[in-house]
Structure formats: C-alpha cells, structure tokens
Amino acid sequence: ASSFHLIGLIGAGIAGSLSPVLHEREAAAQGLRYAYRTLDIDELGLAPGDAGQLARDAVRLGYTGLNVTHPCKQAVITGLDALSDDARELGAVNTVTVRHDAAHDVGSRQGDRLTGRNTDHTGFRAALAEGLPGAALGTVVLVGAGGAGSAVARALLDAGARRLLVADADASRAQQLAARLGPHPGPAAHPSRVSAVVLEDVPARIAEADGVVNATPIGMVGHPGTPFDASVLTSRHWLADVVYRPLETQLVKAALAAGCRVLDGGWMAVSQAADSFELFTGLPADRSRMRAHFLEL
Ligand code: NAD
Known part of the structure; x- marks a missing residue:
C-alpha cells in the first residue's frame, strides 16, 4: 500500500498560493496519494511566534510534512527538533520533514522528530x-x-x-x-x-x-x-x-x-517546490513537468 502524504503550508495571506496545486498535480502525475493544505496563521488567529507550536500540532494531527513561508520562516524554528546545516546557517526554514520514531513516544512529542530544512537556496x-x-x-x-x-x-x-x-x-x-x-x-x-x-x-x-x-x-x-x-x-x-x-x-x-x-522567478519557485516534494516523498520530481504546470497556472 502506498503511503499517504498530507503536507501543510504555514504562513500568512497564503490563500492564493500556487504551492498546493503545484505539489498536488506533480503527485497526481506520479500516482501518489498526496494532499497539500494551507495553514494560514491570519485565518487561524495566530501570530508568527506561534508557528513552532502550529508545526508540532499539525504533525500530531497527521501532517507528514510542512512548507513554511513569510512571516514564519524564522519563528517556526522554536518548534523543531533539528535543523539541516544550511537552514541553521541561513537562520530560515521553508521545509519541515517528519520522522516518526515510536521508540521515543514520550509525553507530548510522541516520537515525532521535526527537522527544518531550506530548499530556497x-x-x-x-x-x-x-x-x-x-x-x-x-x-x-x-x-x-x-x-x-x-x-x-x-x-x-x-x-x-x-x-x-x-x-x-x-x-x-x-x-x-x-x-x-x-x-x-x-x-x-x-x-x-x-x-x-x-x-x-x-x-x-x-x-x-x-x-x-x-x-x-x-x-x-x-x-x-x-x-x-x-x-x-x-x-x-x-x-x-x-x-x-x-x-x-x-x-x-x-x-x-x-x-x-x-x-524568471518561476524557476526558483518551481525548483524549491520540486526539492521540497523530493524531501517529502523520497521520490524524484519531474521538474520540466512541474514548470509546465506552473506556466499554466
Ligand atoms: P524580505 O522582506 O525578507 O527582503 C526584501 C529585501 O529587499 C529587504 O531587505 C528590503 O530592504 C529590500 N528592498 C526592498 N526594496 C528595495 C529596493 N528598491 N532596493 C533595494 N533593496 C530593496 O522579502 P523576501 O522574503 O526576501 O522576498 C522578496 C521577494 O522574493 C518577494 O517578492 C517574494 O515573493 C520573492 N520570493 C520568491 C521566491 C521564489 O521561489 N521565486 C522565494 C522567496 C521569495
């Protein structure tokens, strides 16, 4: 049975983000079960400083990966267990991957290990x-x-x-x-x-x-x-x-x-999405197909 991916985007004013459709179309083309939802702090009545807790709550509710955008890329770090070297150097996270380790099911953390990464660079x-x-x-x-x-x-x-x-x-x-x-x-x-x-x-x-x-x-x-x-x-x-x-x-x-x-800026937008997709799924993204999808949006 193929696994189910539930990805969230944490940020403010993201209702019009192209990320959900960009990710979901690539996943559909690969036959994956993959849903991508926005978690807008404005709609949720949260402040950027709540992004770390929101990330943990989302994972507890079943999210298997997260993207993070303005104004939460720094603030989300407080909720994470580890950072990749590049995310630490940049002081910014736009991608969170989750590993579940049942051996560490203790207290509220439930063995979910959240790692912050940066696919912007x-x-x-x-x-x-x-x-x-x-x-x-x-x-x-x-x-x-x-x-x-x-x-x-x-x-x-x-x-x-x-x-x-x-x-x-x-x-x-x-x-x-x-x-x-x-x-x-x-x-x-x-x-x-x-x-x-x-x-x-x-x-x-x-x-x-x-x-x-x-x-x-x-x-x-x-x-x-x-x-x-x-x-x-x-x-x-x-x-x-x-x-x-x-x-x-x-x-x-x-x-x-x-x-x-x-x-143009679409190249970076597509590439960071493709890099995140690959981190979430462990599968290669078809970048030219993603760019073609992006240009249709
Ligand atoms: P930011 O606010 O962190 O940084 C913008 C910087 O530009 C600030 O330091 C500001 O002082 C400076 N600035 C503003 N006007 C200027 C001017 N006229 N001359 C010189 N400097 C000026 O914003 P950000 O998150 O870095 O985003 C910047 C842009 O990049 C946005 O339009 C955003 O949509 C875009 N972006 C695109 C991608 C992509 O994947 N293509 C990814 C991230 C951000």
Missing part, C-alpha cells in the same frame, strides 16, 4: 543550473538581502561565484549578509568573496559584473518599477529575478529587450 541553485546553464559567475550583483536574498547568496556561492556584491535599501542588511556568508570555503583556486555595496553604486558595479539578481519585492504586483536603473543591462549580462507574480516583471522585460539571458 537549493532551489535557486538548481534553477540557475537548469535555466541558465553555463552562466558566468565571476562577479554577480545581488540586490535585496532579505530572506530570498540570503538564500540566493548562499546558492551563488555554492555554485562557485567568485565575487558577490550585495546591496539593499537597508544598508545594514547587506552588511550583515556579507558578514554572515564570508569567508566561504569555495574551490581552492577561487576563494569566494562577498561584500556589501551601497545602492547608489549598483549601476557602476553591474557594468563590471557578469550577472545580476533581483531579490527585492520590486516588480511584483503592488510594487511596480525596477530596483535599479535597468538601462545599465547589456547583452553581456544574465539577469535573474526572484519575483514570480508576474513572471515578466518590468526588470525581466528590460533585460530581455537588452538581449540578456534571463531566469
């Missing part, structure tokens, strides 16, 4: 490899040093970026991210280097860079515009955006018009 790295194969990673400019920016920065270093320049409207966030991630043990001949740059310098830095990533919310519905003057992009650059609503942000449009190779 593995997802971005896979997206980069699949969507922009061979992209030059000599110097990369990253704008936005929040949750998505931290995951992207980690992924770029793992992928071999030699110089990563991070900017944020809140300069202290860029500085903190650079301090947290550097020095990084990269390939011996090319030690990775991360540094913070001020927002005003971004256009000049882009002129010297191979690629640029937007990890700010600018470009998403309700946040029109571009996070920097897009006229500095040339056909020499690649551009990645993490914003996926809409897929064709103003920045993506400008980059395409300039002749850049472009990775």
Whole structure:
C-alpha cells in the first residue's frame, strides 16, 4: 500500500498560493496519494511566534510534512527538533520533514522528530543550473538581502561565484549578509568573496559584473518599477529575478529587450517546490513537468 502524504503550508495571506496545486498535480502525475493544505496563521488567529507550536500540532494531527513561508520562516524554528546545516546557517526554514520514531513516544512529542530544512537556496541553485546553464559567475550583483536574498547568496556561492556584491535599501542588511556568508570555503583556486555595496553604486558595479539578481519585492504586483536603473543591462549580462507574480516583471522585460539571458522567478519557485516534494516523498520530481504546470497556472 502506498503511503499517504498530507503536507501543510504555514504562513500568512497564503490563500492564493500556487504551492498546493503545484505539489498536488506533480503527485497526481506520479500516482501518489498526496494532499497539500494551507495553514494560514491570519485565518487561524495566530501570530508568527506561534508557528513552532502550529508545526508540532499539525504533525500530531497527521501532517507528514510542512512548507513554511513569510512571516514564519524564522519563528517556526522554536518548534523543531533539528535543523539541516544550511537552514541553521541561513537562520530560515521553508521545509519541515517528519520522522516518526515510536521508540521515543514520550509525553507530548510522541516520537515525532521535526527537522527544518531550506530548499530556497537549493532551489535557486538548481534553477540557475537548469535555466541558465553555463552562466558566468565571476562577479554577480545581488540586490535585496532579505530572506530570498540570503538564500540566493548562499546558492551563488555554492555554485562557485567568485565575487558577490550585495546591496539593499537597508544598508545594514547587506552588511550583515556579507558578514554572515564570508569567508566561504569555495574551490581552492577561487576563494569566494562577498561584500556589501551601497545602492547608489549598483549601476557602476553591474557594468563590471557578469550577472545580476533581483531579490527585492520590486516588480511584483503592488510594487511596480525596477530596483535599479535597468538601462545599465547589456547583452553581456544574465539577469535573474526572484519575483514570480508576474513572471515578466518590468526588470525581466528590460533585460530581455537588452538581449540578456534571463531566469524568471518561476524557476526558483518551481525548483524549491520540486526539492521540497523530493524531501517529502523520497521520490524524484519531474521538474520540466512541474514548470509546465506552473506556466499554466
Ligand atoms: P524580505 O522582506 O525578507 O527582503 C526584501 C529585501 O529587499 C529587504 O531587505 C528590503 O530592504 C529590500 N528592498 C526592498 N526594496 C528595495 C529596493 N528598491 N532596493 C533595494 N533593496 C530593496 O522579502 P523576501 O522574503 O526576501 O522576498 C522578496 C521577494 O522574493 C518577494 O517578492 C517574494 O515573493 C520573492 N520570493 C520568491 C521566491 C521564489 O521561489 N521565486 C522565494 C522567496 C521569495
């Protein structure tokens, strides 16, 4: 008998999330019994600080895995038993896997062992490899040093970026991210280097860079515009955006018009979902099928 997967998404304002249908369609294509439900803290009358307890309660009620999104990625950690190394380094969890160990059925914990993981960075790295194969990673400019920016920065270093320049409207966030991630043990001949740059310098830095990533919310519905003057992009650059609503942000449009190779935010969204699906089920996800499903939504 195949096992039943019941996955929850913990976050706020997630009624319109594409994750349930994205996961369920891939599971259906694989013939799995798999249900994906939102657990919206706003609807439940909970605060972000309750996310850890909500995660434990959900598992006690039968949830076999969880995704976690804004604003609960840090707060959920209090309810977990263990963290993967990358989730600990990023200080953020977007995926919780559950292992039941009957030998440890004690008290309220009932032997359920909840482990926090992070597929935002593995997802971005896979997206980069699949969507922009061979992209030059000599110097990369990253704008936005929040949750998505931290995951992207980690992924770029793992992928071999030699110089990563991070900017944020809140300069202290860029500085903190650079301090947290550097020095990084990269390939011996090319030690990775991360540094913070001020927002005003971004256009000049882009002129010297191979690629640029937007990890700010600018470009998403309700946040029109571009996070920097897009006229500095040339056909020499690649551009990645993490914003996926809409897929064709103003920045993506400008980059395409300039002749850049472009990775839209849908790639990261699909890849992180695929990585989570694989952690939940132990089965490979068909990423091109998931991307095709995503583009239909
Ligand atoms: P966040 O609030 O943690 O971080 C955003 C950062 O951008 C902040 O540090 C903020 O100071 C900075 N910022 C805002 N406007 C700026 C500007 N004009 N110039 C420079 N910096 C600016 O948010 P987050 O969770 O990192 O999410 C950012 C975006 O990434 C959202 O649109 C979100 O939907 C998207 N996202 C996409 C994926 C995906 O899978 N594609 C995953 C996570 C987040």
